[in-house]
Amino acid sequence: MGKNVWAKVVQRGILLRDGDEQTEALVLKNPDGTWELPGGKIEYGETARESLDREIREETGLAVTAAEPVETTVRKLKKNKKRGKFAVVYRCAFEGDAVELSDEHVGFAWRGAQAIAETNLKQVDEYRSLRRALAETNHEPRWERSGVHVSGLDGDTETLTNGTGTAGEETER
Template identity: 35%
Template sequence: MEICKREITTSYKAPVSCKGIIINEDKVLLVKNERNVWELPGGRMELGEVPEEAVIREINEELGLNCKVEKIVDAYNFEVIKDKHVFIVTYHCKVQDDLNIQLSDEHIEYSWFSKKDLEVLDLAKGYKNSILQVFSV
């Protein structure tokens, strides 16, 4: 069997962003960013971190919540704006203590949304698909 080889002339590079899906009383927690867009809490990995550590750290920094990762939900490439891509990894996360949210200055608002709200909410398709996977469990 002959293996086809092709030369790769460019490499694909994108930052990795780890996002957490937090469900409470059949609602998912979303944050609104500076572009006035709803998204899942979380952010970029730091050097030396594994993705699960990154999502736990980011949720703590952004919301003041301590959580644990239940399971990975999805991973996909997302074009944030034209020609700017981010590799997204979503995790189902459980809050370890009270839901006393202390929103950082990284976001302008937070809110809880039901599965039905997602039908009309302007939310990136990848986030919506990940959230619906958790709701279906």
């Protein structure tokens, strides 16, 4: 049996929209030049969903209307092998059409599959999740295909495709 590792819990959201030629995902640029999905850590007293909603709203100004977990990973931190990070990546439906960056990030971009492959994403699990989400050829969320009912989403895929910006274009502060 392996050793127990204390882990910080973080969440990230995949926000997709229809671009001019392909489906695009929102990525945020860090001051160090790396990119990441919007999200962050769960604060004491929050539920997982409350945390996801808060982090995405704070970082992008967009409101999550539904979320489905698509990837979970646990990894040890490089600096402290006794501590780790438990990450959950969600595919999110959202409302809003203008990204409003927080001070945490210096830019954002809506990128398709090819551009994502060339993006310096901070975490590999985010890349795997994004690649799978972008590979889906239609916007029908898995919760609808699987027969799971999510209130407010039946027949409404518009919330999965909102957003602004040009395909692959980076926007900086």
